Structure formats: structure tokens, C-alpha cells
Amino acid sequence: MKDTRMADKYISTAKVIDGILILSLPDAVSPVVWQMELGQSKSSALEIRDGGNGQFVLTLKTPRQDVLDIATYANRDLAIKALLVTTAALEKGQGQLKAAPASSANGYPVPVVTQQKTGAFGVLKKLLLWLSGIAAGLILLIVVGWLLLGVINVIMAPKSAATTSSATSSSGPVSADEFLENR
Known part of the structure; x- marks a missing residue:
């Protein structure tokens, strides 16, 4: 008690x-x-x-x-x-409040609040990034298409013209018109 x-x-x-x-x-x-x-x-x-x-x-x-x-x-x-x-x-706290050094927060992380750029500059930046990505994709598509067309033309080229030109060159002289027609 x-x-x-x-x-x-x-x-x-x-x-x-x-x-x-x-x-x-x-x-x-x-x-x-x-x-x-x-x-x-x-x-x-x-x-x-x-x-x-x-x-x-x-x-x-x-x-x-x-x-x-x-x-x-x-x-x-x-x-x-x-x-x-x-x-x-x-x-009623008295005295000065001592701010914690940036490297130490008593072992606890300090929450950070970040804001996304939503102003005119942020929108413009997003738009430019998006457009540059599309432009890079189109350029890549054009280059690949051009290379593929070149490869297809080489593969599809008639081989008979090459054999006739080699056959005519071994048989003797040829006129200019005949030479151009065989080419």
C-alpha cells in the first residue's frame, strides 16, 4: 500500500x-x-x-x-x-534546434519528396524525347530497307547475261550495240 x-x-x-x-x-x-x-x-x-x-x-x-x-x-x-x-x-521547446548532418539521420532515411516536371518545359522535353525516338526508328527502318533492297537486287540479278557476255568475249570481237544489248 x-x-x-x-x-x-x-x-x-x-x-x-x-x-x-x-x-x-x-x-x-x-x-x-x-x-x-x-x-x-x-x-x-x-x-x-x-x-x-x-x-x-x-x-x-x-x-x-x-x-x-x-x-x-x-x-x-x-x-x-x-x-x-x-x-x-x-x-514550448526552448533553445536552438540543431539540424542533423546530411550524412547521418540517426541511421534512419529522411523521406525525399520529388516532383515531376509538369510545366511547359517538362512537357516540351517529353515531346522532344518522344519525337527523337520516332525519328531514330524511321531512320533505322530506311537504312535497313535500303540495305535489304541492295541485297535482293544482287541475289535476283540475271545470271544468264553474265554467261552470255563471257561466251561472246571468248568467241571474238563484238560490235558496240551487241555489247550494250547483252549487258
Whole structure:
């Protein structure tokens, strides 16, 4: 009975000092002091989850969807009170917020939002890429067709003319008209 009254005297506190959130949670099932650099947790969320057995867990959800347990409470009211104390501290934060270096984000990736170019330049760029692809395809088609026609002409050329010209050249002199007709 004495332990219950003593636990009732302790309440959760939270402070933000120079960009660091410091939580003191003595009314949790396992009392804890917890801290987090706010500059490195750009889009994390604090929430209360049902821990089973009538207990509730104050958790931190990271951008990678990792869930970190901060403290377990015997009932939902104490967990909500700790969450509200944390919210008030974040609203009244004092000091400077230190931005996380680009190379380190506490091991968590920082989400990047990119926009597609939908303006006039983006549309023009897509149109030019599309038209250049069509032009390259047409040029390739023309070159391949030209080469195929040349190969077909060589294959389909009459071979009898070559044999007659060789036969006439071995028999003796030929007039110019005959030579041109045989060609």
C-alpha cells in the first residue's frame, strides 16, 4: 500500500532543451529517463499502443516504420498523461534546434519528396524525347530497307547475261550495240 501512494506522488515530465527532448517517466511500470535529438527525427510519431495484460506502451514510430518502446504504463490514463506532457514540452521547446548532418539521420532515411516536371518545359522535353525516338526508328527502318533492297537486287540479278557476255568475249570481237544489248 505504501508503494502505491509513493508512486502517485511521481508524475511524468518532459522538456526540450537545445533541440533535445528529455522525458522523465517515473510513473511508468519501469521508470525511465529518455532523450531524443529532435533535429534527427524529422517525421517520427509518438503513440500509445495496447501492450496486453491491461498495460499500455508509449512508443516512438520512426520514418522506417520501426517502433521503439519508450515506457510501459499500468493503465491508459497514465500513458495519455505522459503523451500530453510530451506534447506540451514540444510546443514550448526552448533553445536552438540543431539540424542533423546530411550524412547521418540517426541511421534512419529522411523521406525525399520529388516532383515531376509538369510545366511547359517538362512537357516540351517529353515531346522532344518522344519525337527523337520516332525519328531514330524511321531512320533505322530506311537504312535497313535500303540495305535489304541492295541485297535482293544482287541475289535476283540475271545470271544468264553474265554467261552470255563471257561466251561472246571468248568467241571474238563484238560490235558496240551487241555489247550494250547483252549487258
